[in-house]
Amino acid sequence: MNYSEERLYKKRLYQRQWREKNLEKYKSYNSYIYSKDYSKQARIEKRNFILKSMGNKCIKCGFTDVRALQIDHINGGGTKEKQEIGEGVPFYNYLIELIKLNIWQKGYQILCANCNSIKKYDNREVPNGTFSKIS
Numbered sequence: 566m567n568y569s570e571e572r573l574y575k576k577r578l579y580q581r582q583w584r585e586k587n588l589e590k591y592k593s594y595n596s597y598i599y600s601k602d603y604s605k606q607a608r609i610e611k612r613n614f615i616l617k618s619m620g621n622k623c624i625k626c627g628f629t630d631v632r633a634l635q636i637d638h639i640n641g642g643g644t645k646e647k648q649e650i651g652e653g654v655p656f657y658n659y660l661i662e663l664i665k666l667n668i669w670q671k672g673y674q675i676l677c678a679n680c681n682s683i684k685k686y687d688n689r690e691v692p693n694g695t696f697s698k699i700s
């Protein structure tokens with residue numbers, strides 16, 4: 566075993582001993598981390614942070630109810646991105662990185678559900694003929 570392997574081994578050993586000594590504590594912490602409540606809460610907090618950082622309103626119409634605000638990929642391509650980055654928290658973490666670097670403006674904007682649907686229609690991101698425009 567070289568030095569770094571040894572350190573890693575000792576660290577793991579220490580963690581295991583800690584877990585064995587503090588089993589109840591470990592169990593409750595772990596179940597909290599993996600519980601729906603935690604992930605839901607984390608998701609909400611991250612989403613709120615992102616929306617706030619991005620102006621907290623629809624850039625088209627000024628709508629501000631966060632329940633209907635959506636993070637929109639300016640140039641489309643949301644589906645490919647979902648495959649690469651993932652959805653939910655991984656996507657939020659990615660956005661938070663962009664926000665910290667202050668480079669999110671090129672790729673993202675906030676739209677309300679209405680404006681987002683209209684944009685998708687106009688960009689033909691929805692299959693042709695799904696909606697018919699009434700004029």
Ligand SMILES: [Zn+2]
Nearest residue numbers: 623626677680
């Ligand atoms: Zn809008």
